[in-house]
Amino acid sequence: MASMKGARRRPASWRTTTTTTTRPGRRWERVDTRGNERASDFTHYNTKPEIPTYDDATYEQHLTHPHWTKGETDYLLETYLESNGKWPVIIDRYSYPEGSNRSMEELKSRFYQISATILQLRTPITSMTAPEYSLYETLSNFNPKQEASRKQLAEGHLSRPQNEVDEEGVLLSELQRIMLNQATLDNEREELRRRLDYPRANTNGYQYTSSQALTGLWQQLLAADRMKKNQRLRATATPGNSLPVDLSDEDMLRLGVVQSQDKLPSGITFASDKLSKPRIAKSTIQTDKIAAILQHAGVPDLIPLPTPAVVEQFDAVMSKVHALLDLRKVGEREAQEIRVREAEAQS
Template sequence: MADPIIPMYDLLATYDSRPYDPLFTDHDWTREETDYLVHTYRECGGKWPVVIDSYDYPSSSRTMEDLKHRLYTVAAKLLALETPITSMTAPQYELYTTLNSFDPVKEASRKKLAEGHLKRPRNEVDEETVLLRELQRIMLQQTALDADREDLRRRLDHPHANTHGYQYTTSQALTGLWQQLLAAQRKTQHLRPPVRRETAATHQDPPSTADTPMRDAQQPTAQPRFGVVVTNDKLPSGITFASDRLSKPRIAKSALQTEKIAAILSHIGVPDLIPLPTPAVIEEFDKIMTKVHTLLDLRKIADREEQEIRIREAEMAASG
């Protein structure tokens, strides 16, 4: 611990000007020996090797650590008497903490260890130097091994996706993904070198006999025999689900019309959600929706005719 010489001088300057405070009382130290210690410290300029060499109090065998501990304790109490702890500034509190934290036992152990290092033979110093170099080499190898292990783990680990698949749960998102993949495929095909038709024609394989039934099935006259059905339905672009064909017809242009459709379907027992609809279910649902729209149109005509009848009756009642 560094000796706070300059602040100590300022504190010990007030030691003689005040009476011996009861806080300075110690069962191992008398007032006379404490006064002698403070006086010796001032005369020696705060140099502890000179202080311990000049300290010659009768019947006293104090060590340097004992003298330091006593003097630092007195200085800390002087500082606390002049300035309360709650009113101390940062430098004052730091000095107060430094003076109170001095441990004579730990200081003696530190000096003994340093003295042992100074008195070591040359071969022990050389051996310690070799051991330190070996330790440094082992630490460097350990660092390199850890780096290689981390690199191997990173190579063996699977790449983590930056996105998740929840964004492709709707038909619109799947349509966008399909268009992106199609554009990427077209771009890849555009970058490929063109193949000459003459070369492709020269290397064309002769028709196989295994493809004969397929070609026969493509002929219009043979389609019924092979069970081939050709429809002229216009397929929508993108990806669609069978459940969309059951949910979209339920929604009309107006909210009132949508409520009427929902009421009719609920009345006849058609559930709001049909899981995994088959083509037969979709076909029957289309028939039901056709009848529902026809019923709504008839109801609209009936309401309009009833309204006209009321108007005519009101006119006849007014004229009669």
């Protein structure tokens, strides 16, 4: 341990060298004690960016542009290489003698378009790897107008006064509060709908639109009720002509229940149909005449409660209306015959 503590490290050797950059100068660098040439510590910084290369035939076939010449395109690539791909440096040094003033977005768009085309020519899209295709999409989808708008928006944000920043913060907090309240309200509504929800039927009721289907449903309900201990339904001898529940004459009159011995038509019929269908005749003229007579008699167009008594009275009124129309027709025919006879007598 004592010998190790007493050992001293030999001092390093240094020498001065002349730099070969654009600005000549001298600097110190460390020398290997074994006499070998030591690489500079700044060697890993001496890198050049990759730029697309092409010949005249490739340019004329794939890289021509109406606003760019080949000379200016070559100048752009040379400037990109000299500036190590730093676009702020490129736009600062870019000065093509015969070209117009270019913005950074125009330079980027031209460079990316050339790079994407050369990449596609070297490697077809179907043969590209995932990193190559991602690079190709990035180069192809560059939008100079969107990039300029983004920079303009960023500059506008940097130059905003403090009162606008505070106002925007207040508006954002208010918007966040409104969105939270809306989310809470939606959750409460969903919870209310869930509580008020009822079991959905597996079948619809459109299949029970005829008397036969209703009779079959009644028989099924009776069969299911017989399996229960406390039966609530009572079978009837003739379900088509009698009622499953005994009703008195007053109840039948109050509820509007009518027992008909006639054969009922298939489908659903409403009592209001008995008040609306007789108003419509085969011809429009006859329908207008019926409407005029009913209006003169004080019968409204819409009867709100078509009870059996109302339907019976309406049928009586309609029979008188038809009788009146028949009498009018007979009278008009006789008046026409009288006019014909008078005309013959005068001649």
